[in-house]
Amino acid sequence: MRKVGICLIFLCFTSVVTYGRDTTSTRKIGVSPEVLKKIGKAKDRLVLDFCFMNAVVKKDNGVTVPNDFKVSGFSRGINLYFMYDVILSKKVPYFSLAPGIGVGSENFYFKDYKLTWHYDSITRFVPLGDSISSKKSKLNMTYIDIPIEFRYRSKPSNKTGLSWKLAVGFKFGFLVGSKWKYKGEDPNKGTDGEQVSIKDIKVANMNKFRYGPYIRGGYGMFNLFAYYSLSNTFVANKGPKMNPIVFGLSINGL
Numbered sequence: 001m002r003k004v005g006i007c008l009i010f011l012c013f014t015s016v017v018t019y020g021r022d023t024t025s026t027r028k029i030g031v032s033p034e035v036l037k038k039i040g041k042a043k044d045r046l047v048l049d050f051c052f053m054n055a056v057v058k059k060d061n062g063v064t065v066p067n068d069f070k071v072s073g074f075s076r077g078i079n080l081y082f083m084y085d086v087i088l089s090k091k092v093p094y095f096s097l098a099p100g101i102g103v104g105s106e107n108f109y110f111k112d113y114k115l116t117w118h119y120d121s122i123t124r125f126v127p128l129g130d131s132i133s134s135k136k137s138k139l140n141m142t143y144i145d146i147p148i149e150f151r152y153r154s155k156p157s158n159k160t161g162l163s164w165k166l167a168v169g170f171k172f173g174f175l176v177g178s179k180w181k182y183k184g185e186d187p188n189k190g191t192d193g194e195q196v197s198i199k200d201i202k203v204a205n206m207n208k209f210r211y212g213p214y215i216r217g218g219y220g221m222f223n224l225f226a227y228y229s230l231s232n233t234f235v236a237n238k239g240p241k242m243n244p245i246v247f248g249l250s251i252n253g254l
Contacts, residue, residue, distance in 0.1 A: 045098070047252040049079035049225060053106055055233070058241035064124045065240045072109035075138075077246065079104040081147055096151045104143045104173060106244065111137055114187045115180040117204040123239035134184030139203065141233070143173035143210060162220040171227070173210040178203040205238035207231055216250050223250040 053075035059067050081102030088095045110125065111134055117123040128134055149169025156163045182198040214227035227246040234240055 045083040045085055045100075045253050047079070047081040047083055047100070047102070047250060049081075049104075049248055049250045051077035051079060051106070051246050051248045053077055053108055054245045055108065056243045056245065060241070064122060066113070066125060066127050068127075069110065069113060069125055072111060075106075075108045077104065077106040079145070081145065083147070083149075083252075085151070094153055094155070096153075097148070098151055098167070098169075099148045100146070102145050102147070104145045106141045106143075106246070107138050108140075108244075109136070109138045111135075113137060114182060115139060115200075115203065117239075121238070123203065123205040123234060125240060128184075128187055132185045132187055134182065134187070136181065136183040138181050140177075140179050140181065141175060141206070142177040144176055145171050145173040147171035147214075149214075149216075160220075164217075164219050165223065166215075166217040168213070168215050170213050171211065175206055175208050175210070177201070178206050205235045207233055207235055210244075214246075216252075218250070221251055221253055223252060224248070225250045 053071070054073070055071050057065055057069060057071065059065055059069070061067070079102060081100045083098040083100035085096050085098045087093045088097060112128055113125045114128055114137060115123065116126050128137075147169050148171070149167045151167045152165065154164040179199055179201040180203055181200075182196075184195065186194050186196045187198075210229050210231045210233075212227060212229040212231065214225060216223050216225035218224055225248060227244075229244040229246075231243070233242040233244060
């Protein structure tokens with residue numbers, strides 16, 4: 001996983017350096033020839049998001065979610081999107097529309113709970129109890145996402161070629177994989193001290209789709225972003241009501 005992450009970072013940085021901005025459009029708004037030499041000609045973009053995860057979880061008196069259930073503050077994920085930047089007007093090249101496609105991965109950690117669905121028609125978060133010591137318990141989802149966003153970029157600096165940027169968008173995703181991973185004492189046998197590692201794929205009652213708005217803004221290739229899922233992670237009445245909130249650092253060549 002670390003090797004994959006390093007490769008993604010290298011790919012994104014290479015793309016940003018090589019394909020920085022559209023030369024023709026930049027020349028029209030007064031960027032110096034020295035800066036133009038540093039700016040690429042392609043409009044293609046790679047967007048790499050380092051995500052911190054949280055969620056709005058509706059408590060239902062212990063039916064699917066214990067009253068004290070909390071998602072760990074260290075939950076995290078990663079997105080990699082290929083975007084195509086379409087400038088709306090060559091005379092005023094500050095605004096553009098960018099459709100895209102990519103992959104998003106989310107990891108929600110909840111160390112003191114397990115996820116169960118094999119012996120029930122409903123998926124539930126269940127407390128492990130004080131008698132069981134766990135090292136890790138997490139839910140992972142992987143999506144194919146289709147984002148589209150409206151972008152604004154300010155006039156680039158004559159010295160650096162960098163701009164202030166803002167993007168407002170909406171994305172639609174399709175679930176392609178889910179799993180629950182656990183490490184610690186056997187959650188089904190109590191306090192015998194036996195350490196186990198469990199990877200249970202295809203979590204039941206997951207919503208096949210996700211969708212929601214997002215916003216991203218910053219200077220140069222470093223930006224901050226936030227996304228809220230309007231869709232529930234699980235199928236209604238078949239699992240917890242859980243709407244992810246995602247925010248973090250975005251590296252891109254918008």
